[in-house]
Amino acid sequence: MDDRNILEVKNLEVHFEARSGFLNNLLSREVPRIRAVDGVNFNLKKGEILSLAGESGCGKTTTGKAILRLVEPTGGKVYFRGQDLSLLTQKELREFRQQAQIIFQDPYESLNPRQTVFATVAEPLEVNRICDNTKEKEERVARALSDAGLKNPRDYFIRYPHELSGGQRQRIAIASALVLKPKFIVADEPVTMLDLSIRSGILKLMMELRDNKQISYLFITHDLSLAWLISDRIAVMYSGNIVEIGGAEQIIGSPAHPYTKALVSVIPNPERSSGTDRKLLEGEIPDPSSPPRGCKFHPRCSYAQPCCREERPLLREVEKDRFVSCHLV
Amino acid sequence: MSDNRTVLLIKKKFSSFWKTFRQNKTGLIGLGILVLFALMAIIGPYLISYNAASVEEISTILNPPDSEHWLGTDDLGKDVLAGLVRGSRISLLVGITSTIISMLIGAVIGISSGYYGGTIDAILMRLTDVFLVIPWLPLMLVLTAILGANLLNVILVIGITSWASTARIIRSQTLSIKERPFIERARAIGSSNFHIMFSHILPNVFPLIFANTILVTAIAILSETTLSFLGMGDPTRVSWGMMLHFAFEAGATIIGAWWWIIPPGLAVVSVVLGFTFVGNALDEVLNPRLRRRER
Numbered sequence: 280m281d282d283r284n285i286l287e288v289k290n291l292e293v294h295f296e297a298r299s300g301f302l303n304n305l306l307s308r309e310v311p312r313i314r315a316v317d318g319v320n321f322n323l324k325k326g327e328i329l330s331l332a333g334e335s336g337c338g339k340t341t342t343g344k345a346i347l348r349l350v351e352p353t354g355g356k357v358y359f360r361g362q363d364l365s366l367l368t369q370k371e372l373r374e375f376r377q378q379a380q381i382i383f384q385d386p387y388e389s390l391n392p393r394q395t396v397f398a399t400v401a402e403p404l405e406v407n408r409i410c411d412n413t414k415e416k417e418e419r420v421a422r423a424l425s426d427a428g429l430k431n432p433r434d435y436f437i438r439y440p441h442e443l444s445g446g447q448r449q450r451i452a453i454a455s456a457l458v459l460k461p462k463f464i465v466a467d468e469p470v471t472m473l474d475l476s477i478r479s480g481i482l483k484l485m486m487e488l489r490d491n492k493q494i495s496y497l498f499i500t501h502d503l504s505l506a507w508l509i510s511d512r513i514a515v516m517y518s519g520n521i522v523e524i525g526g527a528e529q530i531i532g533s534p535a536h537p538y539t540k541a542l543v544s545v546i547p548n549p550e551r552s553s554g555t556d557r558k559l560l561e562g563e564i565p566d567p568s569s570p571p572r573g574c575k576f577h578p579r580c581s582y583a584q585p586c587c588r589e590e591r592p593l594l595r596e597v598e599k600d601r602f603v604s605c606h607l608v
Numbered sequence: 609m610s611d612n613r614t615v616l617l618i619k620k621k622f623s624s625f626w627k628t629f630r631q632n633k634t635g636l637i638g639l640g641i642l643v644l645f646a647l648m649a650i651i652g653p654y655l656i657s658y659n660a661a662s663v664e665e666i667s668t669i670l671n672p673p674d675s676e677h678w679l680g681t682d683d684l685g686k687d688v689l690a691g692l693v694r695g696s697r698i699s700l701l702v703g704i705t706s707t708i709i710s711m712l713i714g715a716v717i718g719i720s721s722g723y724y725g726g727t728i729d730a731i732l733m734r735l736t737d738v739f740l741v742i743p744w745l746p747l748m749l750v751l752t753a754i755l756g757a758n759l760l761n762v763i764l765v766i767g768i769t770s771w772a773s774t775a776r777i778i779r780s781q782t783l784s785i786k787e788r789p790f791i792e793r794a795r796a797i798g799s800s801n802f803h804i805m806f807s808h809i810l811p812n813v814f815p816l817i818f819a820n821t822i823l824v825t826a827i828a829i830l831s832e833t834t835l836s837f838l839g840m841g842d843p844t845r846v847s848w849g850m851m852l853h854f855a856f857e858a859g860a861t862i863i864g865a866w867w868w869i870i871p872p873g874l875a876v877v878s879v880v881l882g883f884t885f886v887g888n889a890l891d892e893v894l895n896p897r898l899r900r901r902e903r
Binding site (some may be wrong): 393459 | 792803808811812
């Protein structure tokens with residue numbers, strides 16, 4: 280274990296059992312397994328922002344939730360500060376959750392509509408019995424709210440989520456994650472539901488928190504340009520696997536995997552002449568219960584060779600800190 | 609500072625609630641009826657005496673309404689109005705307390721069944737099914753016959769037999785609430801199952817419980833009346849059902865003593881109507897999807 284890493288994910292797998300029909304049970308047919316996350320490997324350094332990018336349905340959100348054990352992984356290991364998360368007892372799991380928090384995609388749904396802002400933000404303190412003193416609790420809640428960029432935090436105490444705008448709600452959600460002073464945050468598409476004008480504020484806030492509080496992020500997004508903007512490194516996911524991982528500039532500047540190339544080619548770029556070199560992908564993301572043989576991307580890949588249909592490529596280091604899983608690179 | 613905030617919060621909640629409730633005409637009528645009966649139950653018994661006529665006053669037996677006895681007298685010379693007033697106490701008491709029992713059972717079973725799912729859900733819901741399909745009137749009659757007809761037993765019996773539909777409704781609501789992201793967030797900050805059920809699911813099903821409570825109270829009052837009318841009520845206390853029972857036994861319908869039968873009957877109907885009106889109005893106020901568009 281490298282000291283600089285806060286998180287190491289090794290061969291993480293989440294397979295769901297598809298619900299089988301009565302007839303299938305009767306004939307004892309094998310239950311189809313949905314391979315949502317199918318062997319994911321990466322490290323996260325302290326104070327680093329790593330983006331996990333990919334189409335919807337590729338398993339990026341499930342990966343984030345499996346790391347926090349909100350979804351139980353079915354295989355592989357996750358080490359947080361050297362500790363194997365699959366071996367935690369209930370008590371240790373609660374302690375871990377004070378250090379690792381999540382921000383959800385939809386700020387309209389992730390706050391309890393019947394709790395005031397104060398109750399929401401103070402809840403992590405109460406649940407973990409961190410401070411019993413009312414005054415101290417108010418102090419910490421106010422500080423978390425102002426850390427999340429809300430001015431006059433005490434004015435928000437008795438307001439309800441429905442009285443706030445989307446951006447304010449997301450800041451409340453961030454504050455309720457910050458109040459425990461976490462070291463690691465999974466941000467699950469934190470700005471997709473917000474207006475463009477509010478997005479940059481939230482992103483700036485997240486970057487400031489990284490700089491001031493040394494928080495590491497796993498930033499889950501489907502938007503490569505957003506990943507490029509905010510992160511140090513980018514991991515591109517396709518159908519439950521990471522196909523390419525490396526520095527943000529490298530990935531965007533010289534994508535190596537054909538899938539990444541296609542994604543990068545459609546990022547709007549004012550300097551590029553309009554759309555002559557865009558690669559629009561055809562076909563659909565494969566069915567996760569029966570992925571194609573060989574490279575999962577080969578049915579949609581314009582460079583596919585015979586070997587791509589037979590053998591599944593592994594993630595190989597092609598240059599320093601740059602890994603690609605493609606036979607042709 | 610903290611107390612001040614709680615007061616402010618309650619004020620704010622109540623005023624927004626009242627603003628919506630006020631717009632519901634039938635709800636207001638129902639509330640008016642209930643307030644009237646509540647006042648009657650609380651202060652009424654101090655104003656009117658309810659004593660049997662003595663031997664010398666034999667002429668006051670089974671009198672039709674006059675200036676002295678506004679609603680006439682019964683076969684013992686007791687004032688019917690006084691009986692009505694006293695009966696309102698028992699009817700409301702039985703209705704409200706048995707509803708509380710029914711709601712507690714229904715909420716605990718509904719929430720835990722919906723939240724845990726799996727085997728616990730299956731067991732609890734089969735139990736609920738049993739209580740749903742059992743014909744409740746015979747069950748109540750049998751239970752009161754076994755336990756003995758006193759006030760506490762009547763309350764318990766009504767409470768125990770009326771929770772099943774509440775449990776079903778709360779379970780279905782719990783199923784939809786537990787899938788919402790704020791429950792996942794609660795889990796992510798390290799909350800226990802009990803905490804999630806108590807602080808996140810309960811407040812969100814509470815409006816449903818509350819609106820349902822009012823409707824169940826109407827049914828409970830009706831049940832109490834039925835039990836008493838069939839002679840299974842507490843014979844030492846006068847309730848509307850008891851009055852109807854004695855009137856029926858004494859053949860009030862045959863001798864044409866309409867003043868003895870109609871008032872308690874009307875009282876039962878209006879209280880049940882009042883609770884139903886308020887219950888439906890609350891359902892509309894607390895359940896935003898049913899709310900009419902603001903005019």
